Amino acid sequence: MNDDDDLTDPLLSLAQKIAEGSAVNPESEKEAAPDDTSRATLESLLEIAAISAAHRDTEHRFGTALTGAPNEPRYWGHLIILETIGSGEFGDVYRAHDTRLQVDVALKLSSVAAARSGEASRVLDEARLLAKVRHDNVVRVYGADQKQGRVGLWMDLVQGQTLEELTKSQGFSEREAINVGIELCRALAAVHRVGVLHGDIKAHNVIRQDGGHYVLVDFGAGRPLEATPEAGRDVIGTPVYLAPEVLEGQPRSTASDIYSLGVLLFHLVTNDYPVYAASRLAFIEAHRTGTPKRLRDLRPNLSDGFVALVEKAVSTNPAERFGSAGALQGALVKLVSPPPTAPMAPIDVAPLPTRRVPLGWTAWALIGAGVGGAAWAATSTWRANGNAPPLVATVAATTPPIASAGDSGVRSYDIEAAFYRIRSGDEEQLTSTSRLRVEDELRLSIQTTVPAYVYVVNEDEKGNAFLLYPLPNGSLARPVPANQPVRLPAEDNWRVDSVGDKEHFLVFASIDPLTAFDEIFKKLPAPERGQRKPPAVKLPSETIDTFRGVGGLAPTQPRRDIGARFRDLFTTPLEGRETTQGMWVRQLTIANPPD
Amino acid sequence: MSGSDPAVGHVNELSRRFGFHLEQWTRGRTPDWARDTFDPSDVVKDTLLEVVREEDAEPSRDEALLLRLRRTLYENVRARLRRARPGRLTAGSDDADCPEPPLHDARLGPELFRRYEVALTRLDPADREAVIARGELGLPWPEVADLLDKSSVAAARLSVSRALVRLAREMSHERRR
Numbered sequence: 001m002n003d004d005d006d007l008t009d010p011l012l013s014l015a016q017k018i019a020e021g022s023a024v025n026p027e028s029e030k031e032a033a034p035d036d037t038s039r040a041t042l043e044s045l046l047e048i049a050a051i052s053a054a055h056r057d058t059e060h061r062f063g064t065a066l067t068g069a070p071n072e073p074r075y076w077g078h079l080i081i082l083e084t085i086g087s088g089e090f091g092d093v094y095r096a097h098d099t100r101l102q103v104d105v106a107l108k109l110s111s112v113a114a115a116r117s118g119e120a121s122r123v124l125d126e127a128r129l130l131a132k133v134r135h136d137n138v139v140r141v142y143g144a145d146q147k148q149g150r151v152g153l154w155m156d157l158v159q160g161q162t163l164e165e166l167t168k169s170q171g172f173s174e175r176e177a178i179n180v181g182i183e184l185c186r187a188l189a190a191v192h193r194v195g196v197l198h199g200d201i202k203a204h205n206v207i208r209q210d211g212g213h214y215v216l217v218d219f220g221a222g223r224p225l226e227a228t229p230e231a232g233r234d235v236i237g238t239p240v241y242l243a244p245e246v247l248e249g250q251p252r253s254t255a256s257d258i259y260s261l262g263v264l265l266f267h268l269v270t271n272d273y274p275v276y277a278a279s280r281l282a283f284i285e286a287h288r289t290g291t292p293k294r295l296r297d298l299r300p301n302l303s304d305g306f307v308a309l310v311e312k313a314v315s316t317n318p319a320e321r322f323g324s325a326g327a328l329q330g331a332l333v334k335l336v337s338p339p340p341t342a343p344m345a346p347i348d349v350a351p352l353p354t355r356r357v358p359l360g361w362t363a364w365a366l367i368g369a370g371v372g373g374a375a376w377a378a379t380s381t382w383r384a385n386g387n388a389p390p391l392v393a394t395v396a397a398t399t400p401p402i403a404s405a406g407d408s409g410v411r412s413y414d415i416e417a418a419f420y421r422i423r424s425g426d427e428e429q430l431t432s433t434s435r436l437r438v439e440d441e442l443r444l445s446i447q448t449t450v451p452a453y454v455y456v457v458n459e460d461e462k463g464n465a466f467l468l469y470p471l472p473n474g475s476l477a478r479p480v481p482a483n484q485p486v487r488l489p490a491e492d493n494w495r496v497d498s499v500g501d502k503e504h505f506l507v508f509a510s511i512d513p514l515t516a517f518d519e520i521f522k523k524l525p526a527p528e529r530g531q532r533k534p535p536a537v538k539l540p541s542e543t544i545d546t547f548r549g550v551g552g553l554a555p556t557q558p559r560r561d562i563g564a565r566f567r568d569l570f571t572t573p574l575e576g577r578e579t580t581q582g583m584w585v586r587q588l589t590i591a592n593p594p595d
Numbered sequence: 596m597s598g599s600d601p602a603v604g605h606v607n608e609l610s611r612r613f614g615f616h617l618e619q620w621t622r623g624r625t626p627d628w629a630r631d632t633f634d635p636s637d638v639v640k641d642t643l644l645e646v647v648r649e650e651d652a653e654p655s656r657d658e659a660l661l662l663r664l665r666r667t668l669y670e671n672v673r674a675r676l677r678r679a680r681p682g683r684l685t686a687g688s689d690d691a692d693c694p695e696p697p698l699h700d701a702r703l704g705p706e707l708f709r710r711y712e713v714a715l716t717r718l719d720p721a722d723r724e725a726v727i728a729r730g731e732l733g734l735p736w737p738e739v740a741d742l743l744d745k746s747s748v749a750a751a752r753l754s755v756s757r758a759l760v761r762l763a764r765e766m767s768h769e770r771r772r
Binding site: 017018 | 598607610611614615616618619620623633634636641642685703707708710711729730731733750755756757761762763764766767770771
């Protein structure tokens with residue numbers, strides 16, 4: 001029998017129904033068979049139809065649904081679904097509990113339909129991109145998997161409000177927008193550094209955590225920088241935030257991420273967008289022929305510098321935008337550098353302060369060799385005025401990792417640092433709720449996974465600075481050894497012997513010696529054992545410009561009129577363990593509120 | 596395997612194209628008594644990796660991709676079932692009569708599956724792939740067209756329909772033996 005003899009209409013018609021997954025009525029199909037041979041084949045086709053239907057039915061019988069029995073937890077893999085916190089085109093986002101890590105997480109889970117079509121693989125792509133990025137301002141991914149017919153990724157549960165919610169509810173001042181911009185530039189620089197484009201920077205995708213930290217989330221539109229999408233296939237994102245060249249079909253780039261960030265800054269201070277249209281073509285037309293809304297028209301009181309910065313970021317021509325996230329960050333930092341309150345002198349000729357130095361530091365020497373090795377003796381006292389208010393430690397500001405002068409910026413290492421207060425023999429880690437008193441002693445505990453050069457600087461609100469570490473003639477080898485807790489100072493504590501205004505403690509760590517900074521640090525006075533601490537000096541503007549020039553921040557020429565100090569560059573709190581590259585800088589700010 | 600291993604990209608690509616459907620197929624071949632003993636998604640992942648490694652080791656294999664996937668998955672499911680309950684598939688149980696991991700549907704007996712599997716082996720590879728792609732896995736038509744090297748979805752539909760008729764004919768012959 002020839003194959004084609006069997007391919008008569010009734011058989012082929014039934015086979016087509018099976019192939020399409022359509023319902024089949026066995027009785028009516030049997031009646032259509034013209035002869036016994038065809039009838040036998042047709043009966044087998046009906047058996048195939050039953051097998052095929054059973055295959056399709058497994059989805060329903062074995063369940064891809066997350067719903068469990070009433071009052072029983074719903075599971076996806078080892079995650080317990082707690083509640084739905086968002087929905088999207090490809091699925092839902094849940095608050096879930098990771099039963100292995102014992103933490104609550106955000107679970108982004110595809111729908112079964114998206115998994116069936118293969119579209120859900122984008123969730124895995126997103127997870128892979130996120131896994132490349134390690135940064136305080138970028139949401140951290142824990143894992144990704146394909147289970148129960150769905151694709152999912154689980155990550156940090158970032159609790160707070162989106163910038164979109166905040167923009168609508170309260171709006172942003174220029175200063176607040178700048179702070180947001182600085183943090184997002186850090187995030188974006190970290191993202192770009194590992195060869196990833198975010199692709200959808202917008203107010204909805206940035207969350208201000210309850211502690212005031214900004215976190216970039218949702219890499220669903222991201223892709224590797226080196227990917228070469230087909231022409232016109234890279235128009236992904238939110239139209240009001242999309243750069244004009246992307247709307248016209250050119251591939252996305254770091255410049256298009258910069259554009260989106262510029263739009264975000266525009267949006268924060270105006271609750272509006274530079275360009276708005278009803279369709280993609282209308283957007284293109286508006287960019288080509290229309291005039292973008294001017295920031296100045298919407299918020300006349302904005303500073304010239306901020307307006308110029310935002311308009312540069314959202315330039316139609318990508319070449320006219322900031323060349324990198326770091327460049328944009330540098331420009332933002334410049335905007336918030338405070339004007340000088342008095343002429344600044346170079347460090348080596350700085351006049352000694354004539355007013356009270358708010359916070360005095362004294363090294364406590366270990367004299368225990370002859371007294372059992374455990375006794376600590378005061379060698380000086382807090383030099384304070386009598387009505388000094390108590391101190392309240394608050395964690396504030398600092399910076400992301402930036403490459404050090406001698407480092408390529410590509411080596412990663414883990415670092416953990418914390419200040420401890422010693423009072424009456426008890427140690428307590430300094431937190432935002434800690435309070436300091438005269439006679440308190442402090443030390444820093446630091447641990448790194450590579451040998452690191454560490455510096456600790458104290459600076460007051462007026463710019464007076466001390467070098468707390470390294471101490472002159474200190475016995476601890478430099479760099480400090482890796483993979484063990486190291487206390488600084490090695491054999492002493494710092495002792496609070498005066499109380500004053502707000503104080504900032506900056507901790508620097510670097511894989512390589514910071515040759516350029518060494519010279520600066522050497523000029524700072526340091527407390528010595530058995531002596532009252534020397535008077536502090538102000539940091540000159542050149543110091544700050546040196547910092548900017550090292551590690552990829554926006555280079556600037558030294559300017560005498562820059563009043564910025566160390567602390568103005570850094571806004572990341574000193575807390576917890578993290579992974580970093582090159583130079584790491586964190587700050588602890590202690591406020592001295594009046595009683 | 597490391598992240599830079601090309602095999603990782605290959606596995607990811609196969610997972611994107613077939614992962615969901617292979618997992619459903621595996622669920623269908625997992626008896627109720629074995630459902631808590633292994634995770635179908637893990638079997639699929641192991642299978643994808645195994646197939647990619649086989650291909651790396653012997654790139655000139657003359658077996659269509661989907662057939663290799665199905666065969667390897669089939670063997671892996673059987674192995675898991677054996678480990679889950681030794682002897683269950685060899686004697687003394689309902690499943691012992693069925694040499695293949697059963698597709699659990701009360702209306703379908705093991706004899707039907709035996710004839711189906713035997714008939715499937717008698718088809719030429721292209722027809723076999725067509726039946727598996729659409730009849731078993733329910734892959735989307737564009738994917739089926741791509742697998743069968745057809746220029747259009749319509750052409751793929753016709754190929755699958757013809758393959759199903761040929762399969763039915765083989766099953767009919769097997770019934771008469």
